[in-house]
Amino acid sequence: MSGPSKRDPESAPVANQRGVARLAAVQALYQMDVGRITLEETLSQFGMYRLGQDIEGDEYLPADEDYFRQIVRGVIKHQLDIDPAVNRSLDADWPVNRVDATIRAILRAATYEMLKRQDVPPRVVISEYVDITKAFHEDDAAGLVNASLDAIGRRANIF
Numbered sequence: 392m393s394g395p396s397k398r399d400p401e402s403a404p405v406a407n408q409r410g411v412a413r414l415a416a417v418q419a420l421y422q423m424d425v426g427r428i429t430l431e432e433t434l435s436q437f438g439m440y441r442l443g444q445d446i447e448g449d450e451y452l453p454a455d456e457d458y459f460r461q462i463v464r465g466v467i468k469h470q471l472d473i474d475p476a477v478n479r480s481l482d483a484d485w486p487v488n489r490v491d492a493t494i495r496a497i498l499r500a501a502t503y504e505m506l507k508r509q510d511v512p513p514r515v516v517i518s519e520y521v522d523i524t525k526a527f528h529e530d531d532a533a534g535l536v537n538a539s540l541d542a543i544g545r546r547a548n549i550f
Contacts, residue, residue, distance in 0.1 A: 411454035413500065413519050414526070416462035420496035423463075430467055434460060465503045473502045480542040493527050494536065501540050506547055513544045 419433045428436075438456060466473060477487045477498045487495055501520035505513050517540045524533045544550050 408453055408455040409458050410519055410522075412456070412459035413462065413504075414523055415454050415459050416466075416500050417493070417496045417520075417523055419459070419463050420466055420499060421492055424496060425492050430463070434463060462500050462503060465507055466499045469503060469507055470499070472506065473499050476502055476506065476543050476546070477539065479546065480539040491528075491532070494524070494532055497524055497536055498539055501536070502543055505540065505544055505549060513540075513549050517541065517544070 415437055419437050422428055423430065423433050474487050481487065487498065497520050501516055504511055504516045517537060520540065521533050521537050524536045
């Protein structure tokens with residue numbers, strides 16, 4: 392998976408720090424899923440080596456580290472609620488455990504925010520995670536994520 396967008400960290404608005412936190416959370420969830428790395432090890436690695444760090448000579452935007460940790464911990468804590476909600480939004484032949492690992496991480500993080508974080512408007516969550524999807528996929532994956540998250544929001548009556 393590729394890293395977050397490179398920009399001048401001094402000019403990063405606070406809202407962008409949440410966007411970077413979301414991207415990092417997707418990367419962390421992906422790493423945990425594919426690499427079978429523990430939650431604590433993943434959080435430690437991201438805190439020490441990735442969030443707002445200089446990586447291979449490029450300085451990356453600082454992330455809202457607390458928000459990043461809330462998303463990752465929240466997905467793990469509520470996964471028994473999140474995965475069924477995601478499954479109901481997908482085609483019956485393609486449950487969450489069968490979709491691409493990046494898309495799975497995106498759907499889980501976004502669903503956590505939509506269902507468990509009433510402080511963030513659902514449309515903002517959808518927009519942010521559709522943009523993250525576009526950073527990793529050039530095909531119709533963004534449409535799948537948008538449709539799935541919209542279905543999740545409608546079933547939860549949060550629109």
